[in-house]
Amino acid sequence: MPPKKGKKPPAHKLCAALDPGFILKDLKKKEWMIGNAIGSGGFGLLYLADDASKSTVKDDAGYVIKVEPVKNGPLFCEIAFYQRAAKSEDIDKWRKKTKLPFVGIPPYIAHGLHGSGDNGLRFMVMPRCGTDLHKTWLKLNKKFTRTTIAKLAIFMIDALEYMHSMEYVHADIKGANILQGYKDPNNVYLVDFGLATRYMIEGTHKEYKADPRKAHNGTIEYTSVDAHKGAAPSRRGDFEILGFVLVHWVAGKLPWEEKLSDAQKVMELKMAAMKDPKRFVKSSCPSDMPDEILKYLVIVSNLEYEETPDYNKLRNIFKSFLKSTGT
Numbered sequence: 011m012p013p014k015k016g017k018k019p020p021a022h023k024l025c026a027a028l029d030p031g032f033i034l035k036d037l038k039k040k041e042w043m044i045g046n047a048i049g050s051g052g053f054g055l056l057y058l059a060d061d062a063s064k065s066t067v068k069d070d071a072g073y074v075i076k077v078e079p080v081k082n083g084p085l086f087c088e089i090a091f092y093q094r095a096a097k098s099e100d101i102d103k104w105r106k107k108t109k110l111p112f113v114g115i116p117p118y119i120a121h122g123l124h125g126s127g128d129n130g131l132r133f134m135v136m137p138r139c140g141t142d143l144h145k146t147w148l149k150l151n152k153k154f155t156r157t158t159i160a161k162l163a164i165f166m167i168d169a170l171e172y173m174h175s176m177e178y179v180h181a182d183i184k185g186a187n188i189l190q191g192y193k194d195p196n197n198v199y200l201v202d203f204g205l206a207t208r209y210m211i212e213g214t215h216k217e218y219k220a221d222p223r224k225a226h227n228g229t230i231e232y233t234s235v236d237a238h239k240g241a242a243p244s245r246r247g248d249f250e251i252l253g254f255v256l257v258h259w260v261a262g263k264l265p266w267e268e269k270l271s272d273a274q275k276v277m278e279l280k281m282a283a284m285k286d287p288k289r290f291v292k293s294s295c296p297s298d299m300p301d302e303i304l305k306y307l308v309i310v311s312n313l314e315y316e317e318t319p320d321y322n323k324l325r326n327i328f329k330s331f332l333k334s335t336g337t
C-alpha cells in the first residue's frame with residue numbers, strides 16, 4: 011500500500027465498523043457471519059468470520075473478511091487478482107507441477123457487495139492467517155537470524171514464482187504483508203494484493219515507460235527504483251523490493267530510513283545501493299556480512315526490466331546457505 015510515513019491525508023475513505031453477528035451475502039449467495047475485528051489496514055477493516063450457518067463466530071474461526079467502502083480501489087484490485095490468479099485449483103496445479111508441498115499464496119474464497127450508494131461496502135473472504143512478520147521482527151528488537159531470513163526468502167521466491175507465472179507482480183512485499191499460517195506457523199503467506207498488477211498480458215510484457223505522475227508508488231521504505239520512476243512494476247522490481255526487506259530484517263535498519271519524507275532522496279540512495287550491492291550490504295551489516303543476501307542482490311541488480319528471473323538460482327543461494335549451517 012502507499013507510504014504511511016509522510017502522513018498524507020488518506021486518499022481513500024475508511025468504512026464504518028460492523029457489529030459481530032452481521033451477515034454478508036457473497037456473489038454466489040452464500041452467507042458469512044462477521045465476528046470480532048482483528049485489524050485494520052490503510053483503507054479497510056478486517057474481521058474474523060465464518061459460515062453463517064454456524065450460530066456464532068468463534069475465536070478459532072477459519073476465515074477473515076476484509077471490508078472497504080465500494081468506491082475504494084485497493085480491494086477492487088485485490089479481488090481481481092484473487093479471482094484471476096489465486097483459484098485453489100490453479101495453486102494446486104502449480105504445486106503439483108513444481109512438486110512444492112506448499113505455495114504461500116492464500117486461495118480465493120469469495121467476495122461480494124453490501125448496500126449501495128455512499129455507504130456501499132465491498133468485501134472479500136480469505137482464509138485466516140496468523141501474525142504478520144513485521145510484528146514478530148519488532149518483538150525481536152528488529153532482528154531476524156540469517157537462518158530465519160533464508161527460510162523466509164525461499165518461501166517468498168516460491169510465492170513470487172507462482173504469481174509471476176500467472177502474469178502478476180505483487181509490488182508491495184514487506185513484513186506487514188507476510189503472515190504466518192494460523193494452523194501451521196511454519197508456513198508463511200504473502201498477502202495484500204492491493205497493488206498487484208499484470209506485468210504481462212497474454213505473454214506480452216508491458217513496455218518500460220517512466221511516468222512522473224505515477225512516481226514513488228508503493229511502500230516508501232522498500233518500493234523498487236522502477237516504481238520510484240513511475241514505471242509499471244515488473245518481476246525484477248518484486249525481487250528488488252524483497253532484497254530491501256531482507257537487508258532490513260538482517261541489519262535492523264536501511265540507509266534511507268531517516269529520509270522517508272524525501273522520496274527523491276530515497277530513490278537516489280536505493281539506486282546507489284543497487285549499483286554497488288557489496289557496499290550496501292557491508293555498510294548495513296558491518297559485523298556479520300550476510301554473503302547469501304549479497305549474492306542475491308548482485309543477481310537482482312543485473313536483471314533487465316522484462317527479464318524472467320532465474321528463480322532456481324535465487325532459491326539455491328539460500329538453500330546452500332541453510333545447508334552450510336546444517337539447517
Ligand SMILES: Nc1ncnc2c1ncn2[C@@H]1O[C@H](COP(=O)(O)OP(=O)(O)OP(=O)(O)O)[C@@H](O)[C@H]1O
Nearest residue numbers: 011049051052053054074136137138139142186202
Ligand atoms: N487473512 C488474514 N488473516 C489474519 N490476519 C490478516 C489477514 N489478512 C490481513 N491480516 C492482518 O491485517 C493487516 C492488514 O491487512 P492488509 O495489509 O491486507 O490490509 P490493507 O488495508 O491493504 O493494509 P495496509 O494499508 O496496511 O497495507 C495485516 O498486516 C495483518 O496483520
